Amino acid sequence: MSNQIPLVDYLVLGDEPHLVAHECTACGARYFDRRNACASCSGTEFTPADIPTEGVLRTFTIVTFAAPGIPVPFVSGIVDCGGTSVRANVVDIEPTPEAVTLGMKVRLTTFPIGADGEGTEAIGFGFAPA
Amino acid sequence: MSEEVWILGINMTKFGKHPDKDSVDLAAEASLAALADAGVGMKQMDILAAGNLLGGGHLGQTLQKQIGQTGIPVYNVANACATGATALRTAVMAVKAGEADYGLAVGVEKLAGAGLLAGGARKDDGNTWTPAGRYGAVAAVDGRVGTEIMPGVFAQIGMEYLNEHPYEGSNFELFARISEKNHAHSTLNPLAAYTKRMSLEEIMNDVMIAYPNTRPMCSANCDGAAAAVVVSGSVLKTLSLEQQKRAVKVAASILTTDPWEEACQVLPNVNTLTRNAAKQAFEQAGVGPEDLDLVELHDCFATAELVHYDNLMLCEPGGAVEFFESGATWRDGTTPVNVSGGLESKGHPIAATGIANVWEVCHHLRGEAGDRQIEGAKVGLAHVIGLGSACGIHILEKAA
Numbered sequence: 001m002s003n004q005i006p007l008v009d010y011l012v013l014g015d016e017p018h019l020v021a022h023e024c025t026a027c028g029a030r031y032f033d034r035r036n037a038c039a040s041c042s043g044t045e046f047t048p049a050d051i052p053t054e055g056v057l058r059t060f061t062i063v064t065f066a067a068p069g070i071p072v073p074f075v076s077g078i079v080d081c082g083g084t085s086v087r088a089n090v091v092d093i094e095p096t097p098e099a100v101t102l103g104m105k106v107r108l109t110t111f112p113i114g115a116d117g118e119g120t121e122a123i124g125f126g127f128a129p130a
Numbered sequence: 131m132s133e134e135v136w137i138l139g140i141n142m143t144k145f146g147k148h149p150d151k152d153s154v155d156l157a158a159e160a161s162l163a164a165l166a167d168a169g170v171g172m173k174q175m176d177i178l179a180a181g182n183l184l185g186g187g188h189l190g191q192t193l194q195k196q197i198g199q200t201g202i203p204v205y206n207v208a209n210a211c212a213t214g215a216t217a218l219r220t221a222v223m224a225v226k227a228g229e230a231d232y233g234l235a236v237g238v239e240k241l242a243g244a245g246l247l248a249g250g251a252r253k254d255d256g257n258t259w260t261p262a263g264r265y266g267a268v269a270a271v272d273g274r275v276g277t278e279i280m281p282g283v284f285a286q287i288g289m290e291y292l293n294e295h296p297y298e299g300s301n302f303e304l305f306a307r308i309s310e311k312n313h314a315h316s317t318l319n320p321l322a323a324y325t326k327r328m329s330l331e332e333i334m335n336d337v338m339i340a341y342p343n344t345r346p347m348c349s350a351n352c353d354g355a356a357a358a359v360v361v362s363g364s365v366l367k368t369l370s371l372e373q374q375k376r377a378v379k380v381a382a383s384i385l386t387t388d389p390w391e392e393a394c395q396v397l398p399n400v401n402t403l404t405r406n407a408a409k410q411a412f413e414q415a416g417v418g419p420e421d422l423d424l425v426e427l428h429d430c431f432a433t434a435e436l437v438h439y440d441n442l443m444l445c446e447p448g449g450a451v452e453f454f455e456s457g458a459t460w461r462d463g464t465t466p467v468n469v470s471g472g473l474e475s476k477g478h479p480i481a482a483t484g485i486a487n488v489w490e491v492c493h494h495l496r497g498e499a500g501d502r503q504i505e506g507a508k509v510g511l512a513h514v515i516g517l518g519s520a521c522g523i524h525i526l527e528k529a530a
Contacts, residue, residue, distance in 0.1 A: 005259045005261075005268055006268075007267060007268060007269060007271070007274060007275070008265045008266055008268075008271065008275065009261055009265060009266025009267075010265065010266075029390065029392075030392075031395065032265060032396075033264035033265055034264045039390040039395070040390040058290060058293055059286045059287075059289040059290035059293055059397070060286065060289060061277065061281075061282045061286050061289065061340045061341055061342075061343075062338075062340065062341035063277045063279065063281075063282045063339075063340045063341075064338045064339065064340065065281070065337065065338070065339040065340065066272075066273055066277070066279060067252060067272065067273075067279065068252065069252030069253075070252050070272060070273035071273070072273075074273060074277075076276040076282055076286065077276065077286070078276075078286060078290070078393065078396060078397045083392070084392070085392060085393035085396045085397065086396065087275060087276040087396045088275055088276055089273075089274065089275065089276060097301070097302065097341055097342070102292065102293040102296075103293060113269065113274065114255060114269075116255070116256070116257060116258050116259045117257040117258060118258055120258075120259050122259050122268050122269060124274050124275075125275075
């Protein structure tokens with residue numbers, strides 16, 4: 001387990017994997033990237049906020065034609081996790097418009113995406129039907 | 131009281147493949163034709179604003195070296211797909227501020243044969259996972275954490291609208307029918323890159339890029355340029371009656387960016403900044419959506435056109451689907467939208483688009499649009515979105 005690293009730094013691994021956002025202490029706006037200041041109020045203080053692991057699929061697309069090296073098809077979507085929007089792939093589902101539906105309930109899941117030369121496994125995330 | 135601003139001359143080149151011309155050739159062709167259309171020359175110009183997104187940001191001076199080095203200030207502008215509108219707005223602001231009597235704005239792009247824009251090929255993952263960038267990513271995220279390609283981003287933007295305003299019918303067919311309209315319109319536009327009428331079946335059975343956008347539902351990469359000469363109202367009064375008659379009033383010139391809202395840094399929000407720009411534009415022009423005789427809006431994808439019916443307030447809030455299904459946006463409808471064929475068939479040479487759509491509207495207001503003329507057109511609106519984001523809106527009015 002120690003030889004794991006998250007695909008992105010806002011994915012927290014461990015027994016209960018989840019996403020964590022930088023929340024502006026002044027206005028509550030949430031961000032997943034490294035911040036210089038808040039885009040909503042220009043505040044500069046942030047606190048970590050755990051994001052619920054269950055959510056609702058607000059929109060999606062099924063990408064069938066992507067840049068070289070990217071396996072297709074895959075489902076990309078935006079998930080509303082208790083009021084915080086998250087961009088992710090929708091996984092463990094057939095990538096067809098019949099299977100993927102607007103408003104479907106989904107749950108965070110993690111999976112290995114490969115190991116580097118030192119044997120460290122990178123762990124990615126997606127949302128699967130709940 | 132700030133100056134009135136008028137378009138005195140305007141031109142767009144044929145959009146399509148120009149293998150024997152470079153971007154300066156195309157920009158020069160459009161600029162010289164716009165000046166000729168205006169009945170003036172480079173010597174009268176007080177400012178040049180130039181946009182060429184993929185060309186390195188120095189189009190203005192390169193163009194001057196071909197068509198006239200008069201020592202005037204050049205503003206090389208970049209604002210993604212709103213670059214052309216930004217160039218035009220820069221010239222408009224200079225005239226409005228009283229710093230220039232005349233301005234020239236030009237946009238050009240060489241895009242024929244370009245594939246997917248943004249995203250980019252995935253590099254091999256390194257030998258040691260090392261967090262990098264603002265998300266501390268150890269590997270490429272496009273395709274692993276959603277999609278970054280434009281057809282996919284705008285597919286999600288269209289589908290989001292249908293999540294908020296559920297539609298009983300087939301989502302895919304709905305968006306394909308919007309594309310069918312624009313391809314039908316393009317058959318009347320000799321300057322469009324593609325002028326082939328496509329049936330609904332052909333559109334739906336074409337190559338799927340990012341559901342629900344098939345290839346003909348995506349904007350067409352092509353070469354092209356457009357240029358406009360603007361003049362102050364007080365100088366226009368000193369020109370010939372013919373020039374005054376053909377001049378088109380810039381009743382509103384607006385540029386906005388997106389104010390922060392939840393989710394706007396996760397999926398670009400093209401709605402709020404367009405709505406804000408539309409509100410400001412209608413207020414500045416003193417007209418309402420019901421006064422528009424034609425609209426050229428940024429249908430970079432069929433999924434985008436739907437949301438902009440609502441954003442531009444052409445329909446009741448939430449009523450974009452019903453509005454489209456009423457036939458309102460076909461050329462014989464109450465609010466013809468993209469009678470040029472739109473970006474899906476006319477083409478989208480990025481930096482040219484925000485002037486080419488103004489050209490289309492001016493063409494109708496002057497009564498010079500030939501077979502595709504919207505009869506009696508007096509007021510029109512041209513809209514572009516550059517992702518990131520910037521929204522440009524110009525409202526144009528026929529001379530009294």
